[in-house]
Amino acid sequence: xxxxxxxxxxxxxxxxxxxxxxxxxxxxxxxxxxxxxxxxxxxxxxxxxxxxxxxxxxxxxxxxxxxxxxxxxxxxxxxxxxxxxxxxxxxxxxxxxxxxxxxxxxxxxxxxxxxxxxxxxxxxxxxxxxxxxxxxxxxxxxxxxxxxxxxxxxxxxxxxxxxxxxxxxxxxxxxxxxxxxxxxxxxxxxxxxxxxxxxxxxxxxxxxxxxxxxxxxxxxxxxxxxxxxxxxxxxxxxxxxxxxxxxxxxxxxxxxxxxxxxxxxxxxxxxxxxxxxxxxxxxxxxxxxxxxxxx
Amino acid sequence: xxxxxxxxxxxxxxxxxxxxxxxxxxxxxxxxxxxxxxxxxxxxxxxxxxxxxxxxxxxxxxxxxxxxxxxxxxxxxxxxxxxxxxxxxxxxxxxxxxxxxx
Numbered sequence: 001x002x003x004x005x006x007x008x009x010x011x012x013x014x015x016x017x018x019x020x021x022x023x024x025x026x027x028x029x030x031x032x033x034x035x036x037x038x039x040x041x042x043x044x045x046x047x048x049x050x051x052x053x054x055x056x057x058x059x060x061x062x063x064x065x066x067x068x069x070x071x072x073x074x075x076x077x078x079x080x081x082x083x084x085x086x087x088x089x090x091x092x093x094x095x096x097x098x099x100x101x102x103x104x105x106x107x108x109x110x111x112x113x114x115x116x117x118x119x120x121x122x123x124x125x126x127x128x129x130x131x132x133x134x135x136x137x138x139x140x141x142x143x144x145x146x147x148x149x150x151x152x153x154x155x156x157x158x159x160x161x162x163x164x165x166x167x168x169x170x171x172x173x174x175x176x177x178x179x180x181x182x183x184x185x186x187x188x189x190x191x192x193x194x195x196x197x198x199x200x201x202x203x204x205x206x207x208x209x210x211x212x213x214x215x216x217x218x219x220x221x222x223x224x225x226x227x228x229x230x231x232x233x234x235x236x237x238x239x240x241x242x243x244x245x246x247x248x249x250x251x252x253x254x255x256x257x258x259x260x261x262x263x264x265x266x267x268x269x270x271x272x273x274x275x276x277x278x279x280x281x282x283x284x285x286x287x288x289x290x291x292x293x294x295x
Numbered sequence: 296x297x298x299x300x301x302x303x304x305x306x307x308x309x310x311x312x313x314x315x316x317x318x319x320x321x322x323x324x325x326x327x328x329x330x331x332x333x334x335x336x337x338x339x340x341x342x343x344x345x346x347x348x349x350x351x352x353x354x355x356x357x358x359x360x361x362x363x364x365x366x367x368x369x370x371x372x373x374x375x376x377x378x379x380x381x382x383x384x385x386x387x388x389x390x391x392x393x394x395x396x397x
Contacts, residue, residue: 200387204344263343
């Protein structure tokens with residue numbers, strides 16, 4: 001074996017992180033074996049998915065899954081309740097409310113682009129758009145609205161788009177996710193694409209989303225408690241002190257891909273939208289709790 | 296394959312790379328092109344690794360400072376990682392359903 005080679009590689013796979021990942025993998029139960037595997041049946045998937053988490057966390061109420069790590073860990077919950085006395089996203093939320101109401105150069109506003117003027121609709125996103133044949137997320141819809149009104153799209157991930165999404169989410173608090181998968185082969189294909197991305201191992205460290213957020217949900221990975229996949233999008237956008245501000249769903253997908261040494265997709269890539277569609281559908285019934293805050 | 300074993304196989308294969316061609320100046324262009332082709336293939340499958348990308352960049356940097364031996368070694372490592380990521384994509388394409396919550 002090359003001395004130089006092994007040195008490079010071990011530098012790239014820091015012992016502590018790798019060891020904790022391997023320890024995590026070894027602690028995981030073998031996955032259930034697929035039975036009627038190839039049929040696309042979102043409703044059956046949803047039932048099995050939610051049953052899995054209710055069995056794993058029998059004392060956690062459905063809506064509480066929106067609170068991610070705090071739903072399943074008492075110590076972190078106290079810390080969080082303290083944070084929430086003065087929510088760190090309040091400033092961004094106000095900025096989002098203002099931006100939402102501020103007219104574009106053509107005099108129109110965001111309200112004109114959305115059903116119900118954009119108020120209390122977060123739980124319906126992402127949705128399948130029969131016209132384009134693609135999944136539309138809330139963030140994409142915000143930018144589509146801008147472009148339709150002659151404005152430049154906002155950069156994804158953080159900043160103004162996160163603030164606007166945060167304001168819109170805040171008007172939907174308490175409304176359960178209500179994602180529809182119409183009986184359209186393109187919608188079913190989008191759902192299946194998102195589901196496949198979720199369960200596929202990727203990156204040099206060979207983890208899937210499910211490895212961490214299903215099989216290892218509630219377990220500790222270094223300083224973090226792994227959020228259960230049920231309800232995992234309900235509190236977005238999320239304020240993280242590590243981010244120094246609000247981050248969108250794209251930002252989270254990108255960092256979760258990168259930490260297993262997989263090259264992330266571009267924000268709002270079609271497959272990321274499909275992934276959000278799958279995850280939001282799996283969370284149908286969980287009430288919107290965004291924006292959220294994490295330490 | 297058990298995930299931990301898979302991981303170990305990746306690590307082992309990547310470091311057990313031969314160091315042939317280490318002094319051949321033309322060798323770099325060919326080796327780098329092969330690595331790039333494999334990495335593009337991995338990209339089409341949404342299965343690129345950040346480590347492959349880092350090796351490709353480092354190989355270019357080494358070539359730019361005329362450290363041909365290092366440039367070739369890095370390009371070979373990148374090619375090996377890219378092929379592993381393609382193998383991962385193919386393996387997962389066949390087996391991802393085994394992990395679906397039932």
